[in-house]
Amino acid sequence: MSVPMPSLRLLAAALLAAGLFGGSPAGATPCDTPGDLMTGAARPLPQAARALATGTLHILAIGSASVAGGGGTPEASWPQRMQAALAARYPNRQIEVTVRGGRGVTVAEHLALLQAPYPGVALVVWQAGTVEAARGLDPDEMSEALIAGLDRIRRSGADAVIVDQQFSRFLRANANIEPYREKLRMAAIAAGAPLFRRYELMQHWTETGAVDVERTPRAERQAAVDRLNDCIGQGLAQLIAQGMAEARRNGGTVPR
Numbered sequence: 129m130s131v132p133m134p135s136l137r138l139l140a141a142a143l144l145a146a147g148l149f150g151g152s153p154a155g156a157t158p159c160d161t162p163g164d165l166m167t168g169a170a171r172p173l174p175q176a177a178r179a180l181a182t183g184t185l186h187i188l189a190i191g192s193a194s195v196a197g198g199g200g201t202p203e204a205s206w207p208q209r210m211q212a213a214l215a216a217r218y219p220n221r222q223i224e225v226t227v228r229g230g231r232g233v234t235v236a237e238h239l240a241l242l243q244a245p246y247p248g249v250a251l252v253v254w255q256a257g258t259v260e261a262a263r264g265l266d267p268d269e270m271s272e273a274l275i276a277g278l279d280r281i282r283r284s285g286a287d288a289v290i291v292d293q294q295f296s297r298f299l300r301a302n303a304n305i306e307p308y309r310e311k312l313r314m315a316a317i318a319a320g321a322p323l324f325r326r327y328e329l330m331q332h333w334t335e336t337g338a339v340d341v342e343r344t345p346r347a348e349r350q351a352a353v354d355r356l357n358d359c360i361g362q363g364l365a366q367l368i369a370q371g372m373a374e375a376r377r378n379g380g381t382v383p384r
Contacts, residue, residue, distance in 0.1 A: 159359035173371030179250035191255025204354035209361025255291040271311040295330035
């Protein structure tokens with residue numbers, strides 16, 4: 129893959145240092161989630177629905193920088209905001225989220241995280257593909273690791289949600305991101321897993337002025353990152369709720 133200057137190494141360092149996150153100034157309109165990006169992505173999540181019905185939904189969130197806040201505060205990371213949004217939707221149920229991963233962690237390295245025992249996990253939310261695109265890693269190798277991980281999740285008796293790459297003008301201009309996006313789409317289809325279309329959502333927020341990663345003043349960035357993480361967490365909670373509702377409509381939950 130041919131990438132103009134700066135080199136892929138410098139590109140990756142710049143993107144990972146920035147967390148690829150930004151947002152709108154305080155007081156701006158909250159991020160909206162266009163219906164066509166949400167309803168079309170819903171897939172049944174029977175194991176999550178079954179777990180919720182018993183009283184406790186345990187979610188494992190794995191990924192790279194954004195799982196820890198991506199430049200914002202850890203307590204406002206998207207896994208934490210997703211947990212809060214789900215808890216608000218289901219006040220009589222317990223929502224537990226375990227977070228694994230961190231800055232620069234690749235999909236192949238996530239496989240080791242998936243080998244660890246996580247008793248009671250009914251849903252894995254897997255954020256993938258940004259590190260590979262930024263570093264220019266082999267998309268086929270990423271796809272193979274993703275498919276192996278999704279199979280491991282299925283055999284453990286859990287559902288999976290895939291979260292695709294973050295949108296950035298800088299990334300789009302300096303790396304060929306489309307092969308990585310396509311690999312994630314195909315893996316999700318093959319696994320029957322919902323794909324949370326973060327790239328398109330962030331592009332929409334950028335183009336409408338609600339969230340703009342490159343143009344947020346540095347002094348406002350942490351608050352803006354927290355705002356964006358809340359938007360992503362709310363969107364994921366919506367997608368998960370749709371998936372559990374669809375599982376119930378399709379005949380209830382599926383025993384392990």
